[in-house]
Amino acid sequence: KQEVTQIPAALSVPEGENLVLNCSFTDSAIYNLQWFRQDPGKGLTSLLLIQSSQREQTSGRLNASLDKSSGRSTLYIAASQPGDSATYLCAVFGSNYQLIWGAGTKLIIKP
Amino acid sequence: DTGVSQNPRHKITKRGQNVTFRCDPISEHNRLYWYRQTLGQGPEFLTYFQNEAQLEKSRLLSDRFSAERPKGSFSTLEIQRTEQGDSAMYLCASSLGTLPGEQYFGPGTRLTVT
Numbered sequence: 001k002q003e004v005t006q007i008p009a010a011l012s013v014p015e016g017e018n019l020v021l022n023c024s025f026t027d028s029a030i031y032n033l034q035w036f037r038q039d040p041g042k043g044l045t046s047l048l049l050i051q052s053s054q055r056e057q058t059s060g061r062l063n064a065s066l067d068k069s070s071g072r073s074t075l076y077i078a079a080s081q082p083g084d085s086a087t088y089l090c091a092v093f094g095s096n097y098q099l100i101w102g103a104g105t106k107l108i109i110k111p
Numbered sequence: 112d113t114g115v116s117q118n119p120r121h122k123i124t125k126r127g128q129n130v131t132f133r134c135d136p137i138s139e140h141n142r143l144y145w146y147r148q149t150l151g152q153g154p155e156f157l158t159y160f161q162n163e164a165q166l167e168k169s170r171l172l173s174d175r176f177s178a179e180r181p182k183g184s185f186s187t188l189e190i191q192r193t194e195q196g197d198s199a200m201y202l203c204a205s206s207l208g209t210l211p212g213e214q215y216f217g218p219g220t221r222l223t224v225t
Contacts, residue, residue, distance in 0.1 A: 004153070031211040043202060044154070044216040089153050093211040097167055099144070101153030 002027045002094050006102035014110050015082055021075040021105045023090035028068045031093045035064050035075050038087045038104070047088075048075070080109045113137060115217035117203050123223045124193055131189045132220045136205030143186050144214060145178055146202040147171065154202055160186060193224045 003026045013019055023033070032051045036044040048057045048064040050073070056065040063076040073090055087106045091099040116135045124130050136143050141162050146154035157176070158168045162183035172178075175193075180186040190197055200221050204214040 034213065036216075041221070043218040044204075046213055046215060049213040091153070097159065097211065098156040098169070099146075099154070099214065101155070103151070103153050 002030075002092060002100045004090060004092055004100050004102040006088075006090060006105050008105060009103065010106040010108075012108040012110060013080060015080060017080050018076065018078050019080055019107075021077070021088050021090075021107070023073040023075070023102055025071045025073075025092050025100075027094060028071055029095050030068065031095075033064075033066055033073050033090060033092050034099070035062075035073075036089045036091065038089060040087075044089070082109045082111050085109045115203055115205055115215055117201075117217040117220050119220060120218060121221050121223075123225065126193060126195060126224055128193055129189065129191045130193060130222065131187055132201055132203075132222075134186045134188070134203030134217060136185070136203070137207075137215055140205035140207045140215075141183065142206045142208075142212075143180055144204040144206075145186070145188050146204065148200045148202060148219075149198075157188075190222075193222075195224045198222055198224045 005024045007022050034049045035047045038044050050057050050066040061078040066073045085108050087104040089104040091101045118133045144159040145157040148154040156169050158178050160180040175191045178188045200219045202219045204216045206212040206214045
């Protein structure tokens with residue numbers, strides 16, 4: 001059974017710092033991995049999608065990597081800004097055609 | 112706005128009542144998913160449709176839950192005889208293609224059962 005874990009559960013850093021969020025999964029048989037952002041009480045915004053054949057994807061200040069063999073993905077945020085404060089969730093799409101989610105990392109960027 | 116829309120955004124109901132939520136996916140997206148999210152947790156898969164066919168249902172979807180997607184366009188999720196444990200955010204997403212693709216989410220419907 002696929003399990004997705006995100007560490008840390010919460011992170012608070014000063015504005016301007018580069019930071020890394022971690023996601024690990026137990027079953028490497030995945031189609032893709034997706035990183036999302038969720039603001040309080042709101043829906044989910046897709047940030048990056050990495051196909052199983054890819055190693056990384058970049059969008060602006062965000063870079064996501066995928067290492068299927070070790071069951072890990074990282075989301076790198078460069079030059080963090082207060083507007084980046086949100087909960088970041090990763091989800092893997094497995095052979096059962098379901099997205100399996102981590103519980104998220106709550107990120108606070110202090111001005 | 113051409114994103115995924117959900118209605119209503121908030122629903123407060125008394126235990127035992129029936130509720131129905133609607134999701135309008137991005138037009139031409141053939142796949143539609145329903146998820147449930149409780150506070151502090153990631154979403155949990157409930158069910159998904161490819162066009163009008165419901166292809167997968169989670170064990171979380173008890174007999175009190177039913178979902179439809181007539182004509183492969185909008186979808187409805189009905190909960191009968193609501194219980195306090197049904198209080199959650201219900202999220203809908205859509206994607207395009209036959210292979211797993213990027214899912215785009217709606218704003219969600221927050222259900223509170225009193």
